[in-house]
Amino acid sequence: MALMDRFPRHVFSSRGWGLLAAGALALLAAHITGRRDLLALATLLIFLPLLALAGTRLLRPQFRVYREFSPSTVETSARSTVRLAVARSAAGSGHALMEERLPPRFGESPAFRFPSRSSLGGTSYYEYHLRSRKRGQFLIGPVTAEISDPFGLARRRQAIDDGDLLTVTPAAVDLSPTGLAGARGYDGATPTRAxxxxxxxxxxxxxxxxxxxxxxxxxxxxxxxxxxxxxxEESVATPEATIIMDQRRSAYPDGGPPPRPGARRSGDRGGHEPVTCDAFEWAVTAVMSVSAHLSGRNYKLRCLDVSGSPAFLLSPSAPEPAAEEYAGASGLQSVAESLAAIQLSGAPPHRRDNTTTPDPVTGVPVTGSGPLPFDDRLMDKLAAHRQRGPILAVTGMLTLAEARALSPAAGLGANAFAIVITDGTPDTDAVLDALRLGGWRAVAVTAATALPSAWAAYDEDTAGAPAAAGQRGAGDRR
Structure with a gap:
């Protein structure tokens, strides 16, 4: 048996390899002794496994697979239940060994036999659980079936479906009430009396x-x-808030290299693990948490990037990439799904030249500097909703010129708050001073800063001291 285990098991079973070996020995014996009966036996022993192999290759398995995730989208570190229903789509019998292929992060792929003991009406039902500590879109499946001939001599493994995408969204961190709402109050209401x-x-x-x-x-x-x-005599105005999210790879020191040429892109069915770093993961969690915090207070959200485009225009998981405004529970769910696979784009850190780099999402070459951040396009978007609510910017490390370009935007909102994610560079104080000069209440954080601490800093007198670092915060929830 130990010798049989050395042969490929996906072509012939141990029984098939045994028949082939016996046929080879019978053929050798027939050649030595010259006996025709041994030659006939050798032919039969060799022919049967080969015939079984041809049958498994020519007759394709006919199955239907139905896969359901509960919940359909899941937060990081939360458990999702996967339910499978497998049925034959054509007449047939016999058993098959099946396996659900999973990305390596989910551990060992579950294997099961068809039909199952709980088979009803020819359909077998299976269930297992998944949990991911990182956001993204992951291809679950396909189900592969190992098909054997009726005599158990040959085997064939084949995918019987295409798999389905599981969307893992970032989990929101609970934030305490602050003065973010300004005159609107914590519930987002603005009573106006005649x-x-x-x-x-x-x-x-x-x-x-x-x-x-x-x-x-x-x-x-x-x-x-x-x-x-x-x-x-009294009406309630719908509160609004604008969130600016910085997605430039050049703004995050550990943004990493661009994808390898020919690497799988986000639109493919193979799932998508975003190009990211610890600092950007902090930003993603911050945007998710602030969105949940404001949405729970009846705010309508407007999400933009640093160039004034829709914040999730390049997100592979965005239900509506071109959307800018989100309201209610459905809007918050769209924000969460859009953040699931959002990633850094543009040139890598410290590459602000005119060379071209393929964008990791679209594959289209972009210049090293990319679109100008905080230019007139962004200002026009903010001016169109002047004084209708607070503005909150979550950015990577800004240059002094970028901070000065963003600074006047504070006058376009009822309040203006900025979170600058930095690695402690000497320019941080100058960047914060430039923002505060324009009216922003700005704080600097690192990827190790606890998000609730950074959020609470907005209620301090200066809102200028970096939030306490070294605590377990949003950057540790991956």
Whole structure:
């Protein structure tokens, strides 16, 4: 048996290799002795495994595979349940050994036999669990089936489906209430009351409802409409917030090299593990956490990159890459899915020349500097929603020129907050000073800074001291 184990098991089984060996010995014996009966036996022993091998190669397995993830998208470090249903799509019988192929990060691939003991109506059901500590999109599957002939002589392993993508989103960190909302309050509401003697042009009216006091009846509007109309003295404006996310590889010291030529790209079915680094992972978690924090307070979110484009335009996992505004629970879910596979783009760190580098998402060559950050396009986007809510920028390490270009944007928001992720370079203080001069409340952090500590710094008097480092924070949740 030990000798049989040395032969390839995916072509012939031990029984098949044994028959071939016996046939070879019978053929040798027939040649030595000249006996025809040994020659006939040798022919039969060799022919049977070869016939079985041809059958497994010509007759393809007919199966249908249904795969379901619960939940359909999962946060990092949370458990997702995978449910498989496998059924034959054509008449057939016999057993098959199957295996679900998984990316290496998920550990050993589960194997199972078809049909299962819980088979119902010809369909076998299986279930297993997955957990990932890193965000991304991962190809789960395909299911491979090891098919054997009825005599168990030959084997063939073949994929019977294409697999499905599991989206792992970054987990949000709970943030404490701060003065971020400004005049809107922590719940995001902005009550606006009419003056004591408003003009007719300023009054908003609605139809009279049972219980409305008669003192609120607006008689000119009643005369126009022919029905009782009352003053609507209070309204609630929809709160808005703008989040600027820096995705430039040049802004993150450990952004890493560009993908190898010919490497798998994000649009392929093979899943996508983003080009990233610890500092960028901190930024992703910060954007996710702030989005969840504001969305829970009824804010409508506007997400942009440093050039004024939609923040998730290049994200392979974005449901709507061109979208800028997100509202409600569905909007927050779209933000989470978009952040699942977002990655660094543009030139590597310290390459601000005119050489070309293929973008890791699109594959299109871009210049070393890429689009100009914080230029008029971004300012125009912010000016279009002037003073409608706070602006929060999560950036990598800025140059002094970039900080000065971003500085005037603080005047376009009700409040302006900046988180600069740095590696402690000497220019950090000058960058923060340039932002604060324009009205930003800015803090500097590292990838080891606890996100709640950085967030709480906005309620300090200066909002200038770096948040406490060395604590387990957003950068440690991968």
């Amino acid at each position: 003056g004591a003697n408003p003009s007719n042009d300023d009054i908003m009216t609605r139809e009279y409802r049972q219980g409305d006091p008669m003192r609120r009846v607006h008689w000119p509007a009643t005369a126009r409409h022919g029905a009782l109309m009352v003053r609507q």
